[in-house]
Amino acid sequence: MQPGQSLIAMEDICQSYRMGEQHLPVLDNITLTIRRGESCAIVGTSGSGKSTLLNILGLLDQPTSGRFLLDGRDMASATQNERADLRNRLIGFVFQSFNLLPRLSALDNVALPLLYRGHSRHQARQHAHRQIDRVGLADRMAHLPADLSGGQRQRVAIARALVGEPALILADEPTGNLDGDTAQDIMNLLLELNRTQAVTLVMVTHDGDLAQRLDRRLHVQGGRITECPLQRNSFDG
Template sequence: MSYELEACPSRLFELHSVSQQYVRGNATLCALDTIDFTLDHGDTCAIVGASGSGKSTLLNILGLLERPIRGSARFVGNDIVAASANDLAAWRNRHIGFIFQAFNLLPRLSALDNVALPLAYRNVRRKSARALALAQLQAVGLADRAEHRPADLSGGQRQRVAIARALVGQPSLILADEPTGNLDPCCANEILELFLALNREQGATLVMVTHDANLAARFERKVEVAQGRVYERVGHVAV
């Protein structure tokens, strides 16, 4: 199978009758129970739910990190259940940007080299990768911190570096797992505004797991995961 995705203009992601289970000792845990979920190009979607509800499992499937044990899962029209591990890894690198609560920056690298890192896995020349990384740092307002290491940056600045790293490869889909959980309310709102601006200006599809109801209300779609099932509330966008 080719590492390139087959073109499909309709949907970015489609899950139909998807279930996921984990074995813990002698017990079997049902994380997702026969769910249907679709994601269109350009959507903004907040995922909410209690700890252990299944929202992280849903995010992992959307991130091509897990395959469901049952059901159909397609990314841009491509069957992720049948795809090879190499294909999934290549699609993640080329089409999906991940942002985490803990930032996951490499402490010995500068902000610039942290942002350029995903391009190294694509065999982009170092000079070109650093030029693209600098442009992305400028887009998130941190060009003047390019040579700073993570320890020399504030929490909000580190999260902006993480966002720049996620975006440097121009992904179709941005997945953010509690990206504002370690930030104060002011920084959290600034990060959310940055996300939404990227969605408006670049058309990036945005999915964010959050416990913050105020942040979730700013998204076009709000999906609640409870006991392995998915429920969507519509028509609630805050202005």
């Protein structure tokens, strides 16, 4: 797939959850296209449906109705195993809470997705070494997560997301637990990867300033989605 082609195509996506006798609507007829190589911020208040939308994009949840194409493949017809395989091959996840395994070194945390793919430990560690070096932590790869700062742990999480060379990175409040300067550093890293590697970046954030740095800003409210114009000023360049 070439940059600019559609990676994500959603049409009339609805999602609701059962609560007792009632169905609680969360997403209401979402139609959305994201091209390969784009960066998109998803913004909105708590409970607006942002995380639900991200879960559907990440193949962690299935919509109640509607059509969702990922890399041209209709997800409605994909089996659980096929969805797991696509998730492992196409998508890298970055979470606010880092989700690192405390007893594994930074290197082995990054290597983990490749072990799930069936790579040998040696091969997985070789690939992980390159990604850790890319995020500037070559001198910290033997450290356990507890021995790393919050910003360093998030860099490890980004390296883990990249180790499988995904087409899509889904980031859920990736700077939410970081101080301002560290948050900017992590954002700079994600945008650099987006611009130099054509990795599609979709990020849920409450930070309006960070959202303005991405190509598009999608506002979710009441289960509906609207695209907001960006106001590029001090963030240009």
